Amino acid sequence: MLATLLDRLNTLALGYFVLLNGLYFLTTLVALVALRRYTGRLRALDTGDVLHLGGAPPVTLLAPAYNEEATCVQSVRSLLALEYADHEVLVINDGSRDGTLATLIAAYDLVPATRGPTADIPSRPVRQLYRSRSHPALWVLDKENGGKADALNAGLAHVRTPLFCAIDADSLLERDALSRIVRLFLEDDRTVAAGGIIRIINGCTVRAGMVTGVGLPDNLLARIQVVEYLRSFLSGRVGWDALDGTLIISGAFGMFKRSAVVAAGGYDPTTVGEDMELVVRLHRHCREQGIPYRIAFAPDPVAWTECPESLRILGRQRVRWQRGLAEVLWRHRRMLGHPRYGIIGMVAMPYYFFLEMLGPVIEAVGFLAFALTVALGRASGAYVVAFLLLAFALGTALSVAAIGLEELTFRRYPRTSDLGKLMLTSVVEAVGYHQLSTWWRLRGLWAALRQRGGWGEMTRKGFATAPTADGGPG
Numbered sequence: 001m002l003a004t005l006l007d008r009l010n011t012l013a014l015g016y017f018v019l020l021n022g023l024y025f026l027t028t029l030v031a032l033v034a035l036r037r038y039t040g041r042l043r044a045l046d047t048g049d050v051l052h053l054g055g056a057p058p059v060t061l062l063a064p065a066y067n068e069e070a071t072c073v074q075s076v077r078s079l080l081a082l083e084y085a086d087h088e089v090l091v092i093n094d095g096s097r098d099g100t101l102a103t104l105i106a107a108y109d110l111v112p113a114t115r116g117p118t119a120d121i122p123s124r125p126v127r128q129l130y131r132s133r134s135h136p137a138l139w140v141l142d143k144e145n146g147g148k149a150d151a152l153n154a155g156l157a158h159v160r161t162p163l164f165c166a167i168d169a170d171s172l173l174e175r176d177a178l179s180r181i182v183r184l185f186l187e188d189d190r191t192v193a194a195g196g197i198i199r200i201i202n203g204c205t206v207r208a209g210m211v212t213g214v215g216l217p218d219n220l221l222a223r224i225q226v227v228e229y230l231r232s233f234l235s236g237r238v239g240w241d242a243l244d245g246t247l248i249i250s251g252a253f254g255m256f257k258r259s260a261v262v263a264a265g266g267y268d269p270t271t272v273g274e275d276m277e278l279v280v281r282l283h284r285h286c287r288e289q290g291i292p293y294r295i296a297f298a299p300d301p302v303a304w305t306e307c308p309e310s311l312r313i314l315g316r317q318r319v320r321w322q323r324g325l326a327e328v329l330w331r332h333r334r335m336l337g338h339p340r341y342g343i344i345g346m347v348a349m350p351y352y353f354f355l356e357m358l359g360p361v362i363e364a365v366g367f368l369a370f371a372l373t374v375a376l377g378r379a380s381g382a383y384v385v386a387f388l389l390l391a392f393a394l395g396t397a398l399s400v401a402a403i404g405l406e407e408l409t410f411r412r413y414p415r416t417s418d419l420g421k422l423m424l425t426s427v428v429e430a431v432g433y434h435q436l437s438t439w440w441r442l443r444g445l446w447a448a449l450r451q452r453g454g455w456g457e458m459t460r461k462g463f464a465t466a467p468t469a470d471g472g473p474g
Contacts, residue, residue, distance in 0.1 A: 006373050010383070013366025017390035020355050024398050027239025028405070034242040035234070035299065035409045042300060057185070058086040058161040059178060059255070064151035065091055065169035069098040071306070073107045075169055078209030080135055084178040088137040091169060092155045095124075095145025104140055108132040115139065115158055119258075121266040123154035148251070149267035149274035156266055159258050166275075168252045172201065172211060172304040181255050181301040190294045192260040192282055195249035196301030197233045199412065200226045202309065211304050216418050219309045224429045227422055231402035234299060234409075241297035245348040247283070249295070251275030253303035260286075260293070271331070273324020280332050283344045300410070315440050322360070322444025329353050330448070360441035366391070367435065392430045399426035 061079050065072055072091070079089045093101045104110060113131035124146035132138035143154050152166055163185060165178065177196060184194040203217035217223050240246050254275065264285040267274045279295060286293040308314040329336075329352055336353055338345040370387050373379045403422050406412065413419060 003378065006369050006376075006378065009365055009369035010373060010387075013362060013369060014386060014390060016355070016359070016362045016366065017387075017394075020359065021390060021394040021398065023351065023355070024235065025394075027243075028235040028398060028401050029239075030242045031235050031238040031405060032408075034238050035405060038238075038299065039409050056085055056179070056182060057163055058088075059084065059182065060155075060159045060161045060164045061087060061089045061178075062152055062155040062159070062164055062166045063089065063091045063169040063171075064094055064148050064155070065096060065100050066094045066145070066148070066151075067096045067098045067100060068169045069096070069100045069103050071170045072100050072104055074206060074209045075172060076104065076108065076138065076209075078172045079167075080138060081175065081209060082173060082178050083175045084182075087178060088139065088161075090155050090158065091138070091140045092151040093140060093142045094148070094151040095143065101140070101142055105130065108138055108140075109134045110138075110140055113139070117157045118160055119157050119262045119266075121153045121157040121262065123150050123157065123269075126154060129158075147269055149269040149271070152267045152274070153269065156258070156261065162258055163255055164258050164261075165253070165255045166251065167254075167303060168305060170306055171198075171252050172206065172209060173253070174302045174304075175210065177253070177301040177303065178255075181253075181298055184296045184298055185255070185257070188294055188296075190292045191296055192257045192286065192293045193249055193279060194255050194296040194298060195237070195246070196253045196255075196297075196303055197237075197299050198229060198250050198252050199302055199304050200229055200307050201304035202226075202307055204304065214412050216413065216421055217309070220425070220428065221311065221314060222307050222309050223421065223425045224433050225307045225314075227399050227403070227425050227429055230406050230422075231399050234405040235398065235402040237297045238299050238405075240348065243343060243347070244294075245343050246295045246297050247279060247344065247348045247352060248276045249279050249297070250303075252305050253301070271324055271327045272320050273328045276324060277328045277331070280328055280335070280344075283341065284332060284335060287341050287344075311436075315443075318437060318440035319444040319447060322357075322441040323448040325352065326357050326445050326448035329357050357445065360438045360445060363391075363438045364442055367438075395434065396426050396430040399429060 063075065063079065068075070076089060076091060091104065093104070110130035110132050113129050115129050124144040127142045127144065130140040130142065141154060141158065143151065156164065163182065165181070167173065181194050181196050185191045200217070200222060201211065202219065202222040203215040204211050205213035205215070216226060237246065237248070251274065260282060261278065264278070264281050268277045268281070271277050282293070282295060285291070308317055329349070335341045335345045336349045341349070370379075374384070400423055403419065403426070407419065413422065
């Protein structure tokens with residue numbers, strides 16, 4: 001009886017690893033072709049000329065902030081310095097308990113101001129709206145704490161531009177990030193949402209709110225996340241975008257057509273996965289209403305963000321991500337396998353439901369079955385090799401492939417030593433860290449089933465800054 005059960009569990013696990021790695025391999029190949037085509041177009045394109053010819057639309061940047069005292073001044077400085085002709089910055093202080101608001105008031109000479117709402121999007125009460133006397137394009141909305149989605153809704157209700165960009169208050173956008181992501185809306189007027197790439201700022205040098213030196217973090221955990229992000233964005237999201245299957249736009253950097261988001265009802269504050277939920281709901285809304293649309297991803301608009309460097313904080317983040325994924329997929333389960341929703345319903349939703357949401361359960365069962373099979377002396381040499389190859393070696397190879405895509409295209413880590421470190425980190429990630437990540441994802445799935453857990457808190461170290469000309473911090 002036990003032998004039969006183990007055989008079936010081993011077959012299930014091996015089948016899962018074959019399917020998962022096969023799809024990863026497919027999206028990596030698609031991403032390779034798409035990236036080569038995309039970078040070729042970039043070399044022949046002057047983004048500034050395109051924006052001037054198309055008439056760059058005004059943009060509002062929404063930056064929810066909760067206890068961001070350590071990084072908020074530099075983040076706002078970088079947003080104000082973006083190379084974009086017509087943009088304003090709206091920071092939403094979501095009831096911070098630290099000195100975020102006071103720091104912004106002092107740094108940017110904020111004074112009380114008025115600004116009427118432009119949409120009926122419910123949120124927790126707004127306490128006060130401020131405007132900067134030194135930087136008129138900067139507004140700060142102070143409100144009662146309600147969570148990130150609620151803060152975004154409060155900001156969305158005050159957006160006066162046709163496009164808005166939702167970012168994290170601790171993120172730093174590159175100077176041309178707005179112009180690069182807006183280009184997707186100018187090239188295709190069906191575009192209702194677009195995402196950019198998120199890169200890890202740990203180990204980099206910041207000056208005047210901009211990344212001036214790119215490097216790898218010394219912290220191993222942060223370096224593992226560099227590999228994760230490269231694989232997720234360059235292999236995963238580029239590939240899914242080429243297949244018209246974009247289901248996730250990172251909450252750290254996404255641009256949206258205001259009218260489409262308002263029509264869809266704004267952000268959902270009842271889930272911790274509000275970024276993915278909005279994108280899935282936009283797909284559903286446009287499909288059900290018969291609205292021509294596109295949701296896109298571009299790998300060259302860059303937002304830099306600080307990643308956790310402790311297991312405790314990283315674990316809370318990954319539990320939250322998995323819980324959000326499960327909540328969104330279950331909430332929109334009607335789309336699963338439904339031809340009405342095109343490739344989203346027929347391919348993307350099944351992939352995320354069975355391989356990403358339920359994946360940690362299958363992996364955990366597979367690792368346990370493998371261990372018992374070996375312990376009981378029932379594992380053949382061929383089975384052990386197949387399991388190790390599918391569970392560990394192919395995962396490492398796919399991470400190395402993502403690093404290769406980075407080297408072939410954008411080369412943000414030009415030093416040979418950095419590439420070597422990333423290759424070695426890929427091995428560490430596959431053996432040990434990946435299994436820990438599976439445990440975190442299991443906890444996230446359990447939290448979703450119990451409807452427990454929240455955002456938690458991210459402890460910010462602040463960015464490594466280079467001195468400015470006057471000797472002060474960057």
